[in-house]
Amino acid sequence: MSQDFGTSTPPAEVSPTQSDGAPLRQDSPRSISALGTGLGKRVVESGLSFVAFILLFAGFGIWLRGNFLNIDARLLDIHQNVPILLMSLAALTTLIAGAFDLSIAGVADLSCYLAVGLVVKQHFPFALIVVICIAVGLVIGFINGVLVERLHMNPFIATLAMGTLCEGVAAVYSGGVLINPSGGTAQLPKWFLDLGSYQHKAPEWLIAISLPVAAIAIFFALDHVHPQGWSQKRWIGAKLLLLGVLALLLVFVFRLSRWLSGTSWLILVLLIAALLLWLLFEYTTFGRQVRAIGSNREAATLVGLPVRRQVVKTFMLGGALAALAGIAFAATQGSASPGVADTALLPAFAGAFLSTVILSRGRFTVPGTIIGGIFVVWIGTALIIGGVSSNWTDVVNGVILIMAVGFATVMRRKA
Secondary structure: OOOOOOOOOOOOOOOOEOOOOOEOOOOOHHHHHHHHHHHHHHHHHHHHHHHHHHHHHHHHHHHHHHHOOOHHHHHHHHHHOHHHHHHHHHHHHHHHOOOOOOOHHHHHHHHHHHHHHHHHOOOOOHHHHHHHHHHHHHHHHHHHHHHHHHOOOOHHHHHHHHHHHHHHHHHHHHOOOOEOOOOOOOOOOHHHHHHOOOOOEOOHHHHHHHHHHHHHHHHHHHHHHOOOOOOHHHHHHHHHHHHHHHHHHHHHHOOHHHHHHOOEHHHHHHHHHHHHHHHHHHHOHHHHHHHHHHHOHHHHHHOOOOHHHHHHHHHHHHHHHHHHHHHHHHHHHOOEOOOOOHHHHHHHHHHHHHOOOOOOOOOOOHHHHHHHHHHHHHHHHHHHHOOOOHHHHHHHHHHHHHHHHHHHHHHHHHO
């Protein structure tokens, strides 16, 4: 995680000097050159993993050709893994605050069973069911936060136990069997099943609205590497030029229009959730305080930030996102099965940790989590298409997670 808060400040009296002992002016050629070198180093380190993944996918494309370089097939991969990507966002919320939440799989399991079971067994209105699922996630997150922050329990033990408890409740509620709406029972709403179907696409105009939002997000996100020696006018021009180049690549190289036309409703839900979470952590007081806590908890406490309360809120937010992931599992499967989210826990955390090395230098980010999660999905798909047994999927996810954590640790120390 980045040192956004509480970092030590270099002594003010120590300044760079030229070879003749005279102070080096901030706007001198050598100073600007040093700043440019530092900027280039930060950009290279931030984008190294992203470039490595692009090269890896290029290699898969050369090897597998049309079997892998198929936009519809890759969008289908994303659609089917939206629940896992939502779980990655759930894991991210507490990771930013410097904590772990291993209960997200159990919460997703329970939410999936409630989403289907409350229709089949209790005949509740589906809008009420969605509210109940999210409320359950919030309550479980609150309990996790109290156990960790108020009772000072180890977060691994507390959240692992709570996740197991959720799975136990789901098993008791369902009798440990599949709940599948049949002809003689109440059916899930058609719009909900359509939401989980890849065949139902979101309107292109609705997707296109997100493009300016994404461009604005990138525009402001680039300020993390703003060189101190550059004027604001010069930096704005550089960012606009970069966005122009990126737009040309997306339109003419990556065929952006094909991706937009193939976006399903469930993918759109994921993008909206990610956008709202990104805005929350980047542009609100709560988000800045959580990042400060995760960066240096002791310093955050010393300056009077409400550390415990804000960390509890991150657990609640993660619980709500995990519950949303369970609803998404119900939408994609049209049923609820035991342990539906268990195998998703490792790739979910892999995606969250990859955010620290994709377009970042050890800092957990929402865009990096989505991109990292998709990379994990596509690597597994490519290996299966290439003839590798699906039994190796967990091995690949484990290796990726270890590499991401190791690289993030190095980047954080260097930062």
